[in-house]
Amino acid sequence: MIAREICERVLQKAVSTGADYAEIFAENTLDHAINLVGGRVDSVHDALIAGAAVRVFRGLRSVMATTVDTSEAGLMKCAASAAEALGQGTAEIDICLKERLFGDIHPIKIVPASVANKTKVELLKSGCAAAAEYSDSIVQVTGTLLDVDHNILIATSEGLYAQDRQIRTRMSISAIAEVNGETQTGGCRPGARMGLEFFERVDPKAVGVHAAKQAVTMAGAGYCPAGIMPVAIGNGFGGVIFHEACGHSLEATSVAYNRSQFCGKLGLQIANEKVTAIDDGTIPGDWGSINFDDEGTPAKRNVLIEKGVLKSYMIDKMGGRRMGMESTGNARRQSYAYTPTSRMTNTFLAPGNETQEEIISSIEYGLYAKDMGGGSVNPVTGEFNFAVNEGYIIRNGKICEPVRGASLVGKGSEVLQRIDMVSDNLECGQGMCGSSSGSIPTNVGQPMIRVSSITVGGR
C-alpha cells in the first residue's frame, strides 16, 4: 500500500518534535452490500475507503492527523501537522522499519470481491424467498448481503511494518409478519471472518426461515409484563448481556479515565463464581477475530473474569500508558478516520455445568429471553439496557406463551452477581459494536444463563 521507505520518512517527520511514539495506519477497503426488498434487488452499496492516519504520543498526550491524500507529499503534510500539534521539541527516535509477517489464521477460499454480483444476488434471493414463503402472514422481507475487504498497513516507530487483509461476509434478513392487524418483526444476521465459503456452513434458506419464524411468533404474542423477575437468557446473541453489563466497563476506554464502575477492582470478586468471561481475538474465522490489532499488537485470548474474579482489562497502547499496563491486543478502529481505542473482539461467557432444562425448570415464574436485540451501557454508572427480540413466559418450570416488546435493564456490577446458573451450550452471535472508535464487528456469546432477578421493561 505504502512502501516501507516512504513510511520511514513519514514517521521520521512525525517524531521530529519529540514524540516518544509514532504510527501510520493506512487503509484500502472495499465495502460492498446488496440490498433486497420484497424479492427484488433494491440497491447495491459499493464504496472504496482509502486514507491514512498518522498518530504521535508524548507521555499521555496523543495527536492524530488523517488524510485521504496518501501520496508521499500528502502523508508528509499529515505527519507535519501531527508533529506540530504535539508542540515543540527535537527528534529523539531514529526510525528503522522491519517488515513483519504475522501470518493469517483466517484462510479465505472465495474472495467476495472476485465474485460477480449475480452470484451474490442468487444467494440472497434464496434466503429472502425462504422467509417470504414461510407463512402467509409474512408481509415484507428485506435482506442484505454484505462483504468487506479491509486492507490495512501499520508502521510504528518501534520498527514494525506489517499488513493484513481482513475479509468478512454477512447475511441479514428481516421479516415483517402481520397477524390479526398486529405487525411484528423478526431477524437473523449471521456473519464470519470468511469469504463466500461462509455459505457452505450457513444455509441462506435457514437464515430466512429463522427471521420469518420469529416475526410470525412475535406477531401473535401479547405484551410482556413489567416488573422484577428471574430471567433465563438464551445462548448465542444472549451474550450481549455480558457485552453491555460488563464488557464495555472493562475497556481501557473507560477504565483509564476513571469512568468505569470496575476501576481498581483487579483481583477482586466482581461477579458470581459461576461467571468466567473471555475475550478472544484469535478464533479462526470468527466475526470479531483479528490477526493483530489496529496498533499492530498480536491478537490474544484474554481471560477477563475467572470464577467471578476480575483478571484483566482490555487495553490499547494509550490506555495502557495511563494504567501502567501493557496492551492486550484490543486496539480497534472502524477506519483510518477514527482514533483507535480498546474494544472487544469475540467476547463470551465460558460454559458451565448446568443444562438448559435445569435452568428453565428452576424458574417458577419468569421470562425466557430466547433472542436478544442490541443494547447500550453507561460505563460510569454501569447502567445498561438491551432489547428482547423473542421472549416467552416461564410458568412452573415450563416455557409458555410468547411475549413481545420487552427490554432488560440493570446495573452491571449487580447483575454480574445474580448470574447464578450457567449451562453447557456455548454459542456466539454476531453484532456491530459502536463506541468512540466507530462501528466494528464483534462476537458476543454465552451458554444459557439464569439471572436470579432483573428489571423487565414490559407493559
Place this chain on the structure above:
Amino acid sequence: MDFLKFKQLVASEAQKLGINEYELYYQAAESISISAFQKEINKFSSALDGGVCLRCLVNGKMGYASTEALSEQEASALLRRAADNAAVLESEEEEFLTEGGATYQKVSTNQQPLPGAECLKEKVLAGQEALYAADSRVKDGSTGQIFAEKMHLAIHNSKGLDLSYENTLVGYMAGAVVGDQGEMVNDYEMRVAPLEEIDISEVANEAVKNAVSKLGAGVAPTSNMPVVFAPSAMKQLLGTYSGVFSAENALKGLTLLKGKEGQKIAADCVTLVDDPFYPQSPMPMPFDAEGTPTHCKNIIQNGVLNTLLYNCKTARAAGKENTGNAAKAGYDSKVSVRPFTMYLTPGKCTEAELLEKVENGIYITDLGGLHAGANTISGDFSLQSSGFLIENGKKTVPVRSFTVAGNFFQLLNGIQEIASEMEMKGATGSTAFLSPAVWVEGLSIAGK
C-alpha cells in the same frame, strides 16, 4: 486531485463508456478536534477527508459507487463499478436526475475560516477549569471536547445541475462526572454555534448541574402513569421514529403510516414540522441530496397526517409532490429520505404550568438503547429511562434504572398537551430533532 479535475475526468470517461446520465456527489471537510482530561489537553486530531459518490442511469436503473481515492484510474473504475451495480437492480420505480436551473432560497451559513488550534485549546482548558470549579463533587473523568469542521458539499450532474455549499461548524461538549458517598453519575451538555457565541463556562456549569441533579436517585415504582417527556427525551424519540414519515419506507412497506395521508394519526394539539431553514440550525440547507430546492412543511397538522417526506423517486411513484427531503446517510450512501429540522410545534402553557396540570407522574429526561428497544416497524418501545418524579405538580426526587414502555403510534394519539418552551442546543448537522416537553397519558413504567 481536486474535485474539479476529477469531474472533468469522469465526464470524458463517461462519454467513452456511453454513460449519458450521471451525477457526482462530493463531500469534503477539514476538521480539528481537541479533548481535555483533568486539566490538560490529552487528545488532538485533525482530518482532511473527502469522497465522491457517483450514480448513473443504465437501462433505467440507478447504479452507485463511491471512492475516496480521486485519481485518473478511479474515475474510470468508478463508472464501471456503478454500471455493474446498475445491471443487477430490479426495483420498478422510475429513477431520474434533477434538472439544473431551479432557484434556491438564500441561507446564511458560517463562512468563517477554521479556528486556530491554540484558540481552541484555550477554550477547552477554560472549560475544564469551569467544570472543576462548578461543584466540589466533580471528579476526574470529567472531560471537555471542542471540534471545528469546515465542510464542502457539491452536486454536479449531466443535466446541468451544479450546486455547491460551504459551512463551518464549531461545537463544544462538556461531560461531567460527579460523585458523592460512593455513587458516581454523569451527564453532558453541548452547543454548536460560531465560536464567539459559545459560552464555555455556561455549558460546563450546565453539565455539572445536570449530573448533580441525578445524585441520590431512587427507583421508580412499577405502574401505569402519566409521563412528561422532557425536551431532551422527546427529541430522542422523534429522531428514532422519524423514519415512519419516510415515503421511501412507505414504498417498501416498512412504515405503518403508508396510505394514511389525510387521516387523523395524532392528538389535535400535535403539529409536526420539518423546516430546512430553522433559525437556530447550524446547517440550513437550500437544496436536498438530489439538488431539489427545499421548503418548510407541516408533516402533521392538528393531528392529521398532511404529507410524508418525499424525494424524486418516491414522489413520482406515489403521484405526490416532492417535499425536497432526499438525503444520504453518508456521501457514499444511496439517496433516501430524511427530515431537516423536525420539531413539534410548541403549545401555549409553560412547562411549569403543564406539570401542575399533570399533578402526579414521571418526568423523563433521558432514554437509552433506542437503537434496540424501539421497534420502528411496529412502533413498540421499551426503553431504559431516567428522570424525576412529578409530585403535586412539581418535579421532585430523581429516579433512574427504570423502563418506559408504549407504542409510538398510540403515543401520538395520547399526547395531552405540549409545553411552550423549545431550544436548539447541540445539533451537529443538517438533520436535527427538537421538541418542547410533552405530556402523554398512561405509559407503563417498570421499576421496583
